[in-house]
Amino acid sequence: MEEKEISKAVIKRLPRYYRYLGELIEEGVERISSNDLSKKMKVTASQIRQDLNNFGGFGQQGYGYNVKYLYTEIGKILGLDILHPMIILGAGNLGQALANYVDFEKRGFELVGIFDINPVLEGMGVRGIEIKMISDLPFFLKEKKVEIAVLTLPKNRAADMAEILVKNGIKAIWNFAHIDLDVPEDVIVENVHLSESLMTLSYNLSKYTRDHKEK
Amino acid sequence: MEEKEISKAVIKRLPRYYRYLGELIEEGVERISSNDLSKKMKVTASQIRQDLNNFGGFGQQGYGYNVKYLYTEIGKILGLDILHPMIILGAGNLGQALANYVDFEKRGFELVGIFDINPVLEGMGVRGIEIKMISDLPFFLKEKKVEIAVLTLPKNRAADMAEILVKNGIKAIWNFAHIDLDVPEDVIVENVHLSESLMTLSYNLSKYTRDHKEK
DNA sequence: TAGATTGTTAATCGATTAACAATC
DNA sequence: TAGATTGTTAATCGATTAACAATC
Numbered sequence A, B: 001m002e003e004k005e006i007s008k009a010v011i012k013r014l015p016r017y018y019r020y021l022g023e024l025i026e027e028g029v030e031r032i033s034s035n036d037l038s039k040k041m042k043v044t045a046s047q048i049r050q051d052l053n054n055f056g057g058f059g060q061q062g063y064g065y066n067v068k069y070l071y072t073e074i075g076k077i078l079g080l081d082i083l084h085p086m087i088i089l090g091a092g093n094l095g096q097a098l099a100n101y102v103d104f105e106k107r108g109f110e111l112v113g114i115f116d117i118n119p120v121l122e123g124m125g126v127r128g129i130e131i132k133m134i135s136d137l138p139f140f141l142k143e144k145k146v147e148i149a150v151l152t153l154p155k156n157r158a159a160d161m162a163e164i165l166v167k168n169g170i171k172a173i174w175n176f177a178h179i180d181l182d183v184p185e186d187v188i189v190e191n192v193h194l195s196e197s198l199m200t201l202s203y204n205l206s207k208y209t210r211d212h213k214e215k
Numbered sequence C, D: 001t002a003g004a005t006t007g008t009t010a011a012t013c014g015a016t017t018a019a020c021a022a023t024c
Helices: A008-026 A034-041 A045-053 A067-077 A093-099 A134-143 A155-167 A194-213 B008-026 B034-041 B045-053 B067-077 B093-099 B134-143 B155-167 B194-213
Strands: A064-066 A084-089 A109-116 A129-133 A148-151 A172-175 A188-191 B064-066 B084-089 B109-116 B129-133 B148-151 B172-175 B188-191
Touching: A008 A034, A008 A045, A008 A067, A008 B194, A034 A045, A034 A064, A064 A067, A084 A093, A093 A109, A093 B093, A109 A134, A129 A134, A134 A155, A148 A155, A155 A172, A172 B194, A188 B194, A194 B008, A194 B172, A194 B188, B008 B034, B008 B045, B008 B067, B034 B045, B034 B064, B064 B067, B084 B093, B093 B109, B109 B134, B129 B134, B134 B155, B148 B155, B155 B172
Parallel strands: A084 A109, A084 A148, A109 A129, A148 A172, A172 A188, B084 B109, B084 B148, B109 B129, B148 B172, B172 B188
Antiparallel strands: none
């Protein structure tokens, strides 16, 4: 059963709130008003209050928000209080870089396996985890109750791999391949299209140059 | 002088149009209507026409759009027809992964240097490029007319580095550090906050579980 | 109690979609 | 010419901001 739908725009802002609240905790700040937070984050106080009230009343009139409490609650909303077993598909540069991203483990994302199609890599270790072959995948997914698959294969391999993953019951794909995956709608896909990000940077760079060339 | 401002939403869609048009070229498709493209891309035809007409009339009534022409024009809008000298700051896993991303070079992004703060790495090569120390940076930036800096340093180092980069006239920063950089408004920043991307995935995963638990 | 600040409703702004006249 | 499809205006939808009563 669905609750009142929360917009994508709101959800994409939650991790940023979470990050700022984490920093406030480190600075020893106990409470903060939407107004003060809005100045730090360069958004409107109104937006902060609206966003948070999608999930409940976390503040208190005349006081503001308790930083630790709000941090914990947003963490729960984001599902960071639960362990998410995760595998990486593709032990290339990017796959290895992500495998070594220590931060994830702190947030409940547990890397339990790394897979590749290149037999040369079989048995090699990344961060203490042995690289396995795709043939081991189906058994492994069930055995380890893997929830998230990180897809760092080249795009010509990614589509087929997504199909295998879906067939074996994966729930979410963090996709780094330059392709829009075609999966059933109950499978969650979060895309990181690096080249597209760089292109928007390039657009802004070129625009700036254009704007300043015209007198 | 500014032209009529184009919304961020439109700009973020351009690289995706570019990617689909590239695929159409590979498939040998010569022309396409907004309607056919809309089905492929799962957006409305209306949006495609609106988006494109921000930049000019690229189509022809009764015919549609010439794929190659549109691809080239969007490429120009994105600044992909111009060479953008680029350096990477931080020769860790992520920095090296990005350095090895061949695709960039095809799109006008030319990696001309890799820098790190760790003296142990000095002189080591990544993809034929010697890792240099930060002290070489100011001279290098001017000498090579570097436009884009890719920031893959840990967040405690990133803020200081951004300041150095700005002081030495860098125009754009592709920021992978978990921090919002504080730079003058004429410096372009494009953020890739990987952990935030993973958190939105996690949100959707948890939401799905929640929705299906409630009967 | 008085002051501060939330939660929430209403107003505004911007982005998306629909419709259709222009035209190839 | 007739049919197709764009470019563009108008209508709708959704998201952001402003305002303020509720309340700690």
